[in-house]
Amino acid sequence: MQAEPRATFLAVHSVTLSFGGIHALQDVSLEVSPGEIVSLIGPNGAGKTSLVNCISGFYHPQRGRIVFQGDDVTRWPPHRIATLGVGRAFQNVELFGRLSVLENLTLGRHRHLGYSLLQALGYYGRAQRDEVTARRRVEDVIDFMELEPYRHQPVASLPYGVQKRVEMARALALEPRLLLLDEPMAGMTVEEKEDMARFILDANAEWGISVLLIEHDLAVVMDLSQRVFVLNFGRLIAAGSAAEVAADAHVVEAYLGEEAVAP
Ligand SMILES: Nc1ncnc2c1ncn2[C@@H]1O[C@H](COP(=O)(O)OP(=O)(O)OP(=O)(O)O)[C@@H](O)[C@H]1O
Numbered sequence: 001m002q003a004e005p006r007a008t009f010l011a012v013h014s015v016t017l018s019f020g021g022i023h024a025l026q027d028v029s030l031e032v033s034p035g036e037i038v039s040l041i042g043p044n045g046a047g048k049t050s051l052v053n054c055i056s057g058f059y060h061p062q063r064g065r066i067v068f069q070g071d072d073v074t075r076w077p078p079h080r081i082a083t084l085g086v087g088r089a090f091q092n093v094e095l096f097g098r099l100s101v102l103e104n105l106t107l108g109r110h111r112h113l114g115y116s117l118l119q120a121l122g123y124y125g126r127a128q129r130d131e132v133t134a135r136r137r138v139e140d141v142i143d144f145m146e147l148e149p150y151r152h153q154p155v156a157s158l159p160y161g162v163q164k165r166v167e168m169a170r171a172l173a174l175e176p177r178l179l180l181l182d183e184p185m186a187g188m189t190v191e192e193k194e195d196m197a198r199f200i201l202d203a204n205a206e207w208g209i210s211v212l213l214i215e216h217d218l219a220v221v222m223d224l225s226q227r228v229f230v231l232n233f234g235r236l237i238a239a240g241s242a243a244e245v246a247a248d249a250h251v252v253e254a255y256l257g258e259e260a261v262a263p
Pocket residue numbers: 019022023024042043044045046047048049050051
């Protein structure tokens with residue numbers, strides 16, 4: 001494992017990932033700076049979730065490197081990357097439906113920090129020592145994400161928009177430095193999207209959390225992101241400010257087809 005200067009927050013170097021003949025990612029490089037909100041956009045199947053899977057350790061690319069705060073995490077398993085401070089909210093809500101909001105956040109925190117279910121439930125060993133800190137964080141997150149009215153309700157009984165909030169809360173309970181959000185607003189009403197955008201901005205401003213956001217709603221992307229990366233067919237085709245990528249002919253073509261590009 002090769003150490004990198006600590007100045008690097010997240011660096012993706014020439015990552016290539018294939019599934020058989022499908023090239024999900026081809027030579028993709030990007031960097032995220034501390035405290036930044038960046039978005040990853042691109043048409044369906046462009047490779048966005050695959051890249052987030054590589055950063056969070058769910059996939060291991062065939063080529064390239066991923067460096068987080070000086071550690072080469074390219075081959076690390078997900079729970080080990082999570083302990084470094086990389087939190088992830090999944091595209092499809094990945095919660096325990098029959099457990100309450102509070103239980104999901106508490107268990108989620110222990111599971112991702114490497115505790116067994118027995119330790120987490122029985123307050124043994126390491127889990128016991130960290131219990132006070134964990135509870136305080138979970139309470140802070142419930143308050144922050146305005147989940148107090150739902151704290152004892154089974155997650156499966158909640159409206160979809162609230163479940164998506166719990167999914168982000170679960171990631172925040174891990175005290176991440178980098179939050180990977182895979183379509184956190186998909187399927188939400190306009191009001192729910194506005195609330196979610198506020199939660200993302202506040203998490204960034206109040207806790208200094210950097211955010212890598214996958215989002216299809218380009219208005220949201222324009223509002224939230226300091227920089228935008230655009231993938232198409234597994235390749236990075238543009239990077240820059242929201243205004244710059246919106247004006248990029250390759251991006252317009254990727255989204256609207258060749259006829260949209262001016263001659
Ligand atoms: N586990 C897998 N096995 C086989 N192919 C996969 C796997 N994961 C992703 N792919 C393929 O890799 C390509 C990129 O998929 P990915 O889900 O990363 O795209 P995406 O940009 O996130 O799409 P969407 O916006 O629809 O979520 C697609 O062709 C997809 O079918």
